[in-house]
Amino acid sequence: MHDEESELFQVGDTIGERYRVIRLLGKGGMGAVYESENTWTKRRVAIKVLLPALSGDNKAVARFLGEAQAATRLQHPNIVDVLDMGKDAPTGAVFIVQEFLRGEDLFHYLSKKERLSCFEAAEILVPVMSALAIAHARGIIHRDIKPENIFLLGSAPDLTPKLIDFGLAKVLGEDA
Secondary structure, eight states: OTTTOOSSOOTOEEEEEEEEEEEEEEEEESSEEEEEEEEEOOOOEEEEEGGGTTTTTTHHHHHHHHHHHHHHOOOTBBBBBEEEEETTTTTTTTTEEEEEEEEEHHHHHHHTOOOOHHHHHHHHHHHHHHHHHHHHTTTTTTOSGGGGGGEEEEEETTTEEOOOOOOTTTTTSSSO
8 A cells, every 4th residue: 555645556556456557547536547458458447546535435435435336327339438446445535537638638638729610510529418408318417517527539530428426416306
């Protein structure tokens, strides 16, 4: 286990007894995301780990795990797949395993372009709207739609948008 000032997991560490860390992809307000490999299947995955400072906060843990549970209710080609979730025994870290996406988020994509054509904008936004319609039909409101939460797989002109990060999602009928 590493101290609170450093990353919870380092390259080569194992999360949940079967996911070997390849590299840190990024950190946010609630967690860090690591590119990892399932040591049994050799599949690349993205693992979102709740930050250690929040692991003792029952409300934060419930919200974090609620993200995974909300996303697993949604089967859609434009919503990131949640594959697994668990708690790492040695560190106590709670984690969510998602499909590993290759590409970039819409924010970074837009920062390199002067403007999108109407066709290109529709090619990105119509599938995202379809994903949101499915989520809403199942009583899940994303509540954090922004370019950073729309991930673009592939490269132009063959981009496939994926809606990610259901961390602020509201499940209708549940208290939040």
